[in-house]
Amino acid sequence: MLPAPLPLQVAAAVARTKGFMPEAEGEALHAHAMSSLPGTWLEIGTYCGKSTLILGDAARRVGSSLVTVDHHHGSEENQPGWEWHDTSMVDPQSGMLDTLPTFRPVLDSLSDVCSAVVGSTEVVARWWASPLALLFLDGNHTEETAQHDYAAFAPFVVPGGTLLVHDVFPDPADGGQAPWHVVQRALSEGFVEIARHGSLRVLRRT
Template sequence: MASTSPSQGLSEARLRVADEAPGFMPIDEARALHDAAAGYLSQPDSVGIGVEIGTYCGKSTVFLGAAAEPVGALIVTVDHHRGSEEHQPGWEYHDTALVDAHSGLLDTAARFRRTMFDAQLESTVLGLVAPSTAAARVWGREVDFVFIDGGHSMEAAQNDYDGWSRWVRPGGALLIHDVFPNPADGGRPPYEIYRQALDSGRFVEASVHGSLRVLTRVG
């Protein structure tokens, strides 16, 4: 179905699919994510691959896939699909509709696949069901960008940064979501890895869109 459909880009139909998918990214930041991804995937030295760390149900993945499809690029989205700490029972973002009756655990994989099917992005988006650390161990090539939006504990954020930022090609981008300089606005781990990226000298800030940071690799 997706392979025979003409490119839709960020069509109204896809916007509706993204809106219906469970998730937490504001629409203005999602559009900025799409535009940033499209820009890096369209550069002359593009390798045609972008990586997302933290799929959940595929809301932000729709925007990435819509950026990749028109230029024939691929999006690899990595998630173990058992949810982050804040998605577990007793926490603020727990959704009982996403609990698998067989295991009794959160399982967002099927909802993600539904989102990609409805968005007609199954030929553009490759879902990698694995912990970020395990996937990083078998990864072996440069990418146009890495978008980090996984677990927000310090351990999870640090693992995502350590495992994946090194694969961003020179001139490519590291995108980090939920960066809040003011501790009163949100958790610290995404901000901490954002600061690490800048302090490393390998990345410079290209743009800011709400809590989304776009950093270009220079070294």
């Protein structure tokens, strides 16, 4: 599949939104979402909503519903002293990173198709019970959390459903290994890889 450019309005909104999604990978995410089964789609890791905008537009076009899950206090790489810390998103009262206010306009723009769950994946996993036509894993990239998120939500992906994993780097020199390990696990547990776009891996449940 050769991904097409994002629709102009979507591309403009994505460009204005803070986050970490290379343009080509965002186009691939949109294209594969557009070709996925309709139904409930789940995004793990919202941050400020860059990929949520991409998935939300695709969901609107194919008649799916998108749920995005994040505690909105940032992953380890967003904390003070780390490379991606953004002091503008620190709540002056709590002293904690808080991306929820920044995400709110994105959620409002997708109010007809997207629901946001504010909480940790550990808590959400206790009650999640909906089959998934698409699962996008882009949350905390520690080994423990990445493995938890896959184990908690991938079993709900229906046959023919799509699993997308972001920030996959086979070479440790390029990035953390947890998403790569998740992909290897998925390949041993009923998924097949159908595409690679930069650090984005696209798999399908057989």
